Amino acid sequence: MATMPTTHDGSYDGARDAAQGGTRHRTHDVSGDAPVPDLSTVWLRVFLEVARHGSFTVAARTLGWTQSAVSRQVSALEAALGGARLFDRLPRGVRLTEAGRVLVPHAEAVAQSLHGAARELAALREVAGGRLRFGAFATADAALVPWALAAFRARHPGVRVTREEGLTPALLDRLTAGHLDLAVVSTTRPAPLEAYELHHLLDEPLYVAVPAGHPLAGHPRPVALGRLAGADWISGSPRPEGTLLDAVLRQGFRPRITHVVAEWTAKQGYVAAGLGVTLVPALAATSVRPDITLLRLRDEDAPARGVYAATVRGRSLSPAAQAFIGVLREAAVSAVPAATTASAAPVVPG
Amino acid sequence: MATMPTTHDGSYDGARDAAQGGTRHRTHDVSGDAPVPDLSTVWLRVFLEVARHGSFTVAARTLGWTQSAVSRQVSALEAALGGARLFDRLPRGVRLTEAGRVLVPHAEAVAQSLHGAARELAALREVAGGRLRFGAFATADAALVPWALAAFRARHPGVRVTREEGLTPALLDRLTAGHLDLAVVSTTRPAPLEAYELHHLLDEPLYVAVPAGHPLAGHPRPVALGRLAGADWISGSPRPEGTLLDAVLRQGFRPRITHVVAEWTAKQGYVAAGLGVTLVPALAATSVRPDITLLRLRDEDAPARGVYAATVRGRSLSPAAQAFIGVLREAAVSAVPAATTASAAPVVPG
DNA sequence: GCGATCGATGCGACAAGCGAATGTCTAGCA
DNA sequence: TGCTAGACATTCGCTTGTCGCATCGATCGC
Structure with a gap:
């Protein structure tokens, strides 16, 4: 594609101020060492689904996955989150721990943000917004x-x-x-x-x-x-x-x-x-x-x-x-x- | 919160989305259709960093990656989001498109949720909350x-x-x-x-x-x-x-x-x-x-x-x-x- | 024009993640 | 008390995805 810059200052107009984050470095945080772990949004679906059903197996069924995949996803999520267990493994399913209970609203917020973004982009694509x-x-x-x-x-x-x-x-x-x-x-x-x-x-x-x-x-x-x-x-x-x-x-x-x-x-x-x-x-x-x-x-x-x-x-x-x-x-x-x-x-x- | 007694009694009051099968391709979506949340949080950092700097190369440097990785991450993100371009590729960098500008606040919301979750979990771990x-x-x-x-x-x-x-x-x-x-x-x-x-x-x-x-x-x-x-x-x-x-x-x-x-x-x-x-x-x-x-x-x-x-x-x-x-x-x-x-x-x- | 800059891409290698099968533990039942 | 079923964990191949390196194409400044 041919381009024609003429005026390009290297920045974008709207989001620089909104980003508010020239100072947000993820390398080292003061308290808590919150590292913003590398997670896939897959974990989000898995986590919420497991939390909703209280079972890896049922969650796997509803997600169309196998139980082992869910088990490993949850394990990976727990490892990525600092090793805190999110579910208590019980003989008849799983149960949210305190950490898991804390995580639920955040996961839902992420899901909601993602959903809103997709919806707004779809609106943009269909000329229903923007x-x-x-x-x-x-x-x-x-x-x-x-x-x-x-x-x-x-x-x-x-x-x-x-x-x-x-x-x-x-x-x-x-x-x-x-x-x-x-x-x-x-x-x-x-x-x-x-x-x-x-x-x-x-x-x-x-x-x-x-x-x-x-x-x-x-x-x-x-x-x-x-x-x-x-x-x-x-x-x-x-x-x-x-x-x-x-x-x-x-x-x-x-x-x-x-x-x-x-x-x-x-x-x-x-x-x-x-x-x-x-x-x-x-x-x-x-x-x-x-x-x-x-x-x-x-x-x-x-x-x-x-x-x-x-x-x-x-x-x-x-x-x-x-x-x-x-x-x-x-x-x-x-x-x-x-x-x-x-x-x-x-x-x-x- | 729910699920107190003997493990899984039902569901926790939460998001009611999901339940989406395949059909995540870039076919014409009806407005309000379930999003395509199959993304990694990596794209989030990459996207915001690129948006902040207006350049793949600079973003790659700050992230400690190579330029090609950033380029492909952005491309993958654009493909996952229905094929809408998020950045205009210019000879001297990139520039947010309308779709990208729409996505910025959502990405920041996701980042904030993730950050808050990590912080709260850290507080939990250090007995500073919960x-x-x-x-x-x-x-x-x-x-x-x-x-x-x-x-x-x-x-x-x-x-x-x-x-x-x-x-x-x-x-x-x-x-x-x-x-x-x-x-x-x-x-x-x-x-x-x-x-x-x-x-x-x-x-x-x-x-x-x-x-x-x-x-x-x-x-x-x-x-x-x-x-x-x-x-x-x-x-x-x-x-x-x-x-x-x-x-x-x-x-x-x-x-x-x-x-x-x-x-x-x-x-x-x-x-x-x-x-x-x-x-x-x-x-x-x-x-x-x-x-x-x-x-x-x-x-x-x-x-x-x-x-x-x-x-x-x-x-x-x-x-x-x-x-x-x-x-x-x-x-x-x-x-x-x-x-x-x-x-x-x-x-x-x- | 020529070098510099920036993004895109082919290639090879590595890691992640999946499914299938198997193992371990526990509750329920006779 | 022993057996069976259910649920999660683990191992094994294999596919998939992603990165770095190198290179290409395009464009701008000098």
Whole structure:
């Protein structure tokens, strides 16, 4: 498996403090010399079973073993525990000694811990427990994530889900730092994301948002992007690189950015006022104000960006994360069908 | 706790799990299915150590193992836990997965239970914990047990001691029933006690209590028991068998019992009033009222009774019980030196 | 690029643990 | 009192598991 560490401090975040035990050395203890003996959990079943039945033979029968195995297991346990007899051997069975009586609750505690661990791990495996920490960018949060989240919570109510918002780069940083298990990100060029495992969700076309009265607003067919080369563009950043306009750059012309507006609602206002045009991802198409028209672009030069569920490469995916990727994919095809099939423009009639 | 009487009567109130056959393979488990507890405690140390250090190699160094052993232990653990990865293998070490993070507290709970068990067993072994339930007959409680009990409590303050009073037969019944760990009993003929392990404490001579004005009260030397053959005797039971007078029977004459008085203080009153004589064990010699004289009997026919710490034969003695027998022996030689050395009569001058 | 680091794995050896059979002890019974 | 049945302990082969050693593959820092 290929791995990609980038940031690995050699420790794990949660358990260091919980371990509380940089000072717990087993080599020599002060009083009692409690050596935490090397025991198999087999002894636990055997011990409790024998204690319950008061007989090696009966315990062996219920365990599916032979009597000699039980006898030796108990002997080994007694030897490992410092030689203290745990059972009095009687002619008609065995009987707990004081030491054995003392051991019973501890053995039961161990069994309970083991049982709880197995149960919790099983819950984790069946996506009935554990936690899922994910992040998503804004437009995904508008049209994709809610549906996926609803389906996930309905299907796996036991999973504790926490969500974050942020731009793709910030989410990836959170992912690398280990604060997120999964991030819904978008990119027009997957190259710089090679450090992450990208689970493809959908490729969403980018539409051009124009004011309702724009000359191209009534155009019956997808328009060529070049026809907008001379338009004023509104972007979230003064430089097109790294933004949605990155896709435009690869179409051969450098857009003239006249206004820098980051917030999505505000950006719509600028477009509606005729101050310029901007690119709108398909996921945001349903939340466009009515006095704006979205133009579909010609397939051959239509910019698109991919939406991915990103995880850290080499870091194991929890079953919950895998399941969440599944529902994200479902949401991608059901909530945004326009992204997969071409239809006539405009997408949303002004 | 249960299983007191004749060994296995049923079950102790405890965990009700187990009863799982095979099917521990990594097939799809239903949630809540019985766990797979076939693990060694070795994995526990390995897992926590690896989790703490974030490295197989470092964990191996601290454990005194090789890296390959740690690697395979972790792999075995992961396989035993259903195949879920517990660590992400990174180029610079390992990192807990979600499953591993879930497992940490359970593993620590197991370690804590094991540690607590070892500590409590060590305390038991060093007579620093546990319980001791003993019983004693009345005169032993007057002169022997208090000293032993004081020494024991001072030496082993951690042991929870419970005491019962009763006659020898009742104490032995309690012992057999499992309600006592040890019983201080007395007998003139140890034959019927063969079912028990008798730890000899002392042989106490029996004195004859006579009123201060009795003709033999001023006798300078031990008297022959036969000189009291014609006396009126006071006994705790209408028949001498099974009582202190049992010893007299073996001296050849059957005492004439004129008064039956069980309680010791009352019996003294009868003797002081000149209504008869009675036998007084040495342990009670110090608590005789001043108007009574105790006569030492000639060695050759002096009745004596043995005082023993009785335990159930074949039932293991707890270290606390063994220690208590020790202090009982110490108390026997220090508190009742008269029992071991012959001295001039009377024991207690009237 | 090259050495260093870290985990995984094949191999040989050793120890642990199992089943089957046998031994020992005791209670119950005639 | 002798016999039988039941229960735990022990011995004997054999399987299984686990460790150390050596090596491989992958990756990072210089």
